Amino acid sequence: GGIITQTPKFLIGQEGQKLTLKCQQNFNHDTMYWYRQDSGKGLRLIYYSITENDLQKGDLSEGYDASREKKSSFSLTVTSAQKNEMAVFLCASSIAGQNYAEQFFGPGTRLTVL
Amino acid sequence: GDSVTQTEGQVALSEEDFLTIHCNYSASGYPTLFWYVQYPGEGPQLLFRASRDKEKGSSRGFEATYDKGTTSFHLRKASVQESDSAVYYCALEDYNQGKLIFGQGTKLSIKP
Numbered sequence: 407g408g409i410i411t412q413t414p415k416f417l418i419g420q421e422g423q424k425l426t427l428k429c430q431q432n433f434n435h436d437t438m439y440w441y442r443q444d445s446g447k448g449l450r451l452i453y454y455s456i457t458e459n460d461l462q463k464g465d466l467s468e469g470y471d472a473s474r475e476k477k478s479s480f481s482l483t484v485t486s487a488q489k490n491e492m493a494v495f496l497c498a499s500s501i502a503g504q505n506y507a508e509q510f511f512g513p514g515t516r517l518t519v520l
Numbered sequence: 521g522d523s524v525t526q527t528e529g530q531v532a533l534s535e536e537d538f539l540t541i542h543c544n545y546s547a548s549g550y551p552t553l554f555w556y557v558q559y560p561g562e563g564p565q566l567l568f569r570a571s572r573d574k575e576k577g578s579s580r581g582f583e584a585t586y587d588k589g590t591t592s593f594h595l596r597k598a599s600v601q602e603s604d605s606a607v608y609y610c611a612l613e614d615y616n617q618g619k620l621i622f623g624q625g626t627k628l629s630i631k632p
Contacts, residue, residue: 410563437618446529448609448624449564456618464619496563507613509620511563 408433410512412497417517421489427482427515429497436501438480439509442466443494452495455480484517491519522547524610526623533600534631541595541626543584543610552613553577553586553593554620559606567608602630 411430419425431438436457441449451464453472461472471483480497494514500507527542545553552571556564568577573588582597593610610623 439619441622446624448526449622451619454619462617498563508566508569511565513561513563 408435408510410497410499410510412495412512412515414515415513417515419484419487419517419519421487421519423487423519425484425487425517427484427495427497427517429480429482429512430478431480431497431499431510431512432478433499433510434477435499435510436477437499437507438474439498439500440464440470440472440480440482441496441498443496443514449496452482487517487519489519491517493517522551522612522614522621524612524621524623526610526626528626529624530627530629532629532631535601536599537630539595539597539600539604539628541608541610541628543593543595543623545591545593545610545612547591547612547614550588551615553584554611554613555582555584555593555595556609556611556622557606558609558625564607564609600628600630602632604628605630 413428439454440452450466452466455474458477473481496514497512498509500509523546525544554569555567557567558564568579570577570586575586607625611620
């Protein structure tokens with residue numbers, strides 16, 4: 407088995423601040439994902455990475471940057487936090503190039519912007 | 521583009537009630553369909569999947585049948601328990617782009 411670790415668990419920021427969320431996985435999976443979860447809107451894909459140093463934009467990439475420093479880690483940066491923003495950011499990983507591949511999720515980082 | 525629609529945003533039931541959560545999809549071909557469940561404070565986890573017309577997926581008493589004709593993959597359980605309280609997501613696989621497309625999620629609350 408494996409595990410996905412997300413840090414921090416809770417993140418409080420100020421309007422306009424640049425904020426970084428981190429994700430680590432020990433599944434040895436090739437592909438990693440960042441999702442934003444808002445109540446009533448499901449999971450929306452922000453960025454994903456098929457392999458180390460690869461980046462692919464999802465449906466919600468505006469306002470975010472991402473970095474795949476190595477196979478096991480994937481970071482997400484909120485470039486300018488929006489006032490009153492509240493959301494949960496979920497990291498996930500899966501085996502690349504395999505049909506029906508299951509995605510494994512971390513517990514999430516809960517963001518609050520004051 | 522491909523999409524997934526879950527009709528119910530919230531469902532409130534009593535223990536031993538029958539559950540149906542509706543999921544309809546729009547995509548070409550035969551995408552793999554998934555149900556994920558998310559318990560409070562945790563990330564989503566795979567419940568089960570199906571990839572062929574008429575294939576039934578099942579786990580923990582939940583089941584859904586892939587129906588190409590009605591483009592549906594409705595989640596059902598005959599008798600829900602309080603421990604089933606969670607958010608349920610229907611999803612389909614966009615294999616060409618290596619990603620999942622999720623529905624809006626359905627929050628299930630079970631009264632003891």
